[in-house]
Amino acid sequence: MKTLSQLTFLILILAFFSCEKPVVKEMPEVNPEFQEMLEAHGDWSKWIQAKAMSFTLFHETNLTQENYFINLDSRKVRLDASDFSIGKDDNGTWVSPSRSAFGGKSIDFYHNLYFYFYSIPYVFTDPGVTVKQVENKLLNGISYKTLQATMGEGVGASPNDQYFMLLNSETGRLEYLLYTASYFGNPNPTMNALKYDDYRETNGLAFPRLLTGYTYENDSTKGIRNQVSFADVLILDELFNNSIFEKPENGVYAD
Numbered sequence: 001m002k003t004l005s006q007l008t009f010l011i012l013i014l015a016f017f018s019c020e021k022p023v024v025k026e027m028p029e030v031n032p033e034f035q036e037m038l039e040a041h042g043d044w045s046k047w048i049q050a051k052a053m054s055f056t057l058f059h060e061t062n063l064t065q066e067n068y069f070i071n072l073d074s075r076k077v078r079l080d081a082s083d084f085s086i087g088k089d090d091n092g093t094w095v096s097p098s099r100s101a102f103g104g105k106s107i108d109f110y111h112n113l114y115f116y117f118y119s120i121p122y123v124f125t126d127p128g129v130t131v132k133q134v135e136n137k138l139l140n141g142i143s144y145k146t147l148q149a150t151m152g153e154g155v156g157a158s159p160n161d162q163y164f165m166l167l168n169s170e171t172g173r174l175e176y177l178l179y180t181a182s183y184f185g186n187p188n189p190t191m192n193a194l195k196y197d198d199y200r201e202t203n204g205l206a207f208p209r210l211l212t213g214y215t216y217e218n219d220s221t222k223g224i225r226n227q228v229s230f231a232d233v234l235i236l237d238e239l240f241n242n243s244i245f246e247k248p249e250n251g252v253y254a255d
Helices: 004-015 032-040 045-049 107-111 113-118
Strands: 052-059 064-071 076-081 085-089 092-096 129-139 142-151 163-167 174-179 192-202 205-217 220-236
Touching: 032 129, 032 142, 032 163, 052 113, 064 113, 085 107, 092 107, 107 113, 113 205, 129 163, 129 174, 192 220
Parallel strands: none
Antiparallel strands: 052 064, 052 220, 064 076, 076 085, 085 092, 129 142, 142 163, 163 174, 174 192, 192 205, 205 220
């Protein structure tokens, strides 16, 4: 049985067999405040032009590991853990070897959850997302310059979710994300806080090494809800072979 590291190597090899000709994309138009924030995170044109991404995630609470592989334009995602694999192909989101191998609430919700949070603010350059500066928010006694991201109708799985990016006053980078999650049908979801720590540079782009989720009450972070760390981040100029996203024979489509 192949180890996760072996599988990672094989999939990366597949990436370089793409035969597509390079296409230079037009840069999206963003307002000056959002552009300033993006530039604080590096040369964000590299994100716009990139074809694929991979990284390793570690759950700090139980020391489990997941390897992620994403084609950025299609947003097809595959993740491999020790006990299960999850992917998304043209027919839906699947899990292998069985639904019970993944103990979470929703396969579809989970499959791109960490990719999305990890890739903020870059993913907010997607079509249909609007970012604007709003009134400063107070968190733990500190006033933060704040940008709000809103989704257009039909954008994302939960377009009514709220996202507030709180910026570090010295670096201009994202320090906290305040967000709601209405995916499971709660009409009045609570606000959560996610802290972005220890930025590292990859291919000219800055990504946090550590994300820590907190409960959020009265403009303060309370107890830690979860914590994940990241390593081996790659931004690629070639697509992963589409076959890695297809459901294996022992996989099942799931919600």
